[in-house]
Amino acid sequence: MTVPLALLGLLEREPSHGYDLKRDYDTFFGRGRPLPFGQVYSTLGRLARDGKVTGQSEPGDGPDRKRYAITPLGRQEVATWLTEPVAAEPYLQTVLFTKVVLALMLGRDAAGYLDAQRATHMRRMRELTEVKRGGSLTDALLADHAMFHLEADLRWIDVTQARLGALAEMVRAS
Amino acid sequence: MIVEAREVSRSYGSTVALREANLSVAAGEVVAIMGPSGSGKSTLLHCLAGIFTPDSGEVWFDGRRLDTLDDGRRSELRRTAFGFVFQFGQLVPELTAADNVMLPLLLGRTRRKHAERRAAEWLERLELADLGGRRTGELSGGQAQRVAIARALVTRPRVVFADEPTGALDTLTGEHVMDLLVGLAREEGATVIVVTHDARVAACADREVVVRDGRVFDPYATGAMR
Numbered sequence: 380m381t382v383p384l385a386l387l388g389l390l391e392r393e394p395s396h397g398y399d400l401k402r403d404y405d406t407f408f409g410r411g412r413p414l415p416f417g418q419v420y421s422t423l424g425r426l427a428r429d430g431k432v433t434g435q436s437e438p439g440d441g442p443d444r445k446r447y448a449i450t451p452l453g454r455q456e457v458a459t460w461l462t463e464p465v466a467a468e469p470y471l472q473t474v475l476f477t478k479v480v481l482a483l484m485l486g487r488d489a490a491g492y493l494d495a496q497r498a499t500h501m502r503r504m505r506e507l508t509e510v511k512r513g514g515s516l517t518d519a520l521l522a523d524h525a526m527f528h529l530e531a532d533l534r535w536i537d538v539t540q541a542r543l544g545a546l547a548e549m550v551r552a553s
Numbered sequence: 554m555i556v557e558a559r560e561v562s563r564s565y566g567s568t569v570a571l572r573e574a575n576l577s578v579a580a581g582e583v584v585a586i587m588g589p590s591g592s593g594k595s596t597l598l599h600c601l602a603g604i605f606t607p608d609s610g611e612v613w614f615d616g617r618r619l620d621t622l623d624d625g626r627r628s629e630l631r632r633t634a635f636g637f638v639f640q641f642g643q644l645v646p647e648l649t650a651a652d653n654v655m656l657p658l659l660l661g662r663t664r665r666k667h668a669e670r671r672a673a674e675w676l677e678r679l680e681l682a683d684l685g686g687r688r689t690g691e692l693s694g695g696q697a698q699r700v701a702i703a704r705a706l707v708t709r710p711r712v713v714f715a716d717e718p719t720g721a722l723d724t725l726t727g728e729h730v731m732d733l734l735v736g737l738a739r740e741e742g743a744t745v746i747v748v749t750h751d752a753r754v755a756a757c758a759d760r761e762v763v764v765r766d767g768r769v770f771d772p773y774a775t776g777a778m779r
């Protein structure tokens with residue numbers, strides 16, 4: 380889900396070859412799970428087909444002779460994605476983290492995004508609180524499970540918000 | 554708006570606790586004030602409740618300036634129109650639960666017989682009917698907080714100010730205490746302003762604001778999305 384957007388975001392920084400993209404992706408977002416080359420090229424292929432990147436062929440051979448650049452359409456997609464809070468569901472670690480790091484990397488408003496995400500999570504917490512008030516014990520326990528995960532995200536959002544300056548420095552220095 | 558802070562600033566010596574903070578709360582609303590430790594939440598609550606006066610800015614209650622009232626009128630207003638629930642330390646441990654709940658009524662010169670009846674009624678609404686005779690120093694944290702809520706609501710306040718009312722309680726007990734506080738306040742038509750760092754507690758409110766570095770950020774205000 381986040382791979383095409385992450386690659387687009389990396390391309391917004393500067394045009395790159397597939398190999399360099401993979402290396403940057405693994406450095407920032409891989410978390411011990413490197414992106415297979417095959418997936419890099421198939422993703423870039425789809426992005427090119429959809430007009431979000433262009434691939435400029437360069438002399439030489441091998442799969443890596445293309446230099447990819449983001450198009451205005453691709454840029455638009457990144458911009459939209461980085462401002463949109465995702466639906467408040469459990470297990471959002473990867474997408475929240477990617478959005479924050481990419482926003483900082485591109486000089487976007489990471490703090491604004493975190494505020495919006497926080498509000499979205501709190502809205503969902505209130506909905507679940509309502510479910511618990513009206514529902515059976517099983518409804519309440521299921522709602523509780525979701526709420527504990529949202530609380531974990533919210534704590535992470537607060538901690539990240541508090542350390543955004545340091546994270547920005549780190550991301551820009553890499 | 555029943556309670557409003559307009560550009561309120563407040564410092565302690567050289568420490569700036571509030572920087573032109575704004576907050577508007579409508580009558581009957583339940584609002585949570587969240588934010589990191591030291592961000593100014595308690596200071597804001599104390600300014601709204603007329604316990605502190607701001608260095609600059611205005612505090613309004615029900616169409617009246619609160620911060621310019623003299624001390625006597627301000628404490629009169631606090632006693633008659635506001636209720637308070639803090640994390641701990643507001644009950645007199647040597648007195649019984651019933652006596653603690655009666656205290657604000659007796660201070661307001663309600664006749665003792667009448668105060669006793671009202672206290673018993675409120676203890677019952679907080680599911681404490683059997684514990685009225687127990688000294689509050691001998692109650693559990695959750696029971697003591699329910700006594701504190703009874704004491705805050707017994708005077709029929711327009712606004713209840715609560716600062717970390719569940720801060721010392723576990724999840725289930727805290728939830729029970731919040732359900733009672735918010736449920737009973739709604740029945741009474743009272744407004745509730747609750748400071749908490751706990752998202753679950755804040756989720757009992759109609760909305761939340763976040764205090765950061767002395768400023769109030771309202772995520773639902775139009776144009777707040779930067």
Ligand SMILES: Nc1ncnc2c1ncn2[C@@H]1O[C@H](COP(=O)(O)OP(=O)(O)OP(=O)(O)O)[C@@H](O)[C@H]1O
Nearest residue numbers: 565568569570588589590591592593594595596597
């Ligand atoms: N009596 C005091 N004297 C000096 N400084 C104070 C006093 N009370 C608060 N402060 C300072 O004012 C700032 C805001 O404090 P406040 O108690 O309002 O924060 P808070 O958001 O309620 O924090 P917490 O979540 O830890 O209760 C902090 O920097 C604090 O150190």
Ligand SMILES: [Mg+2]
Nearest residue numbers: 594595596716
């Ligand atoms: Mg405080």
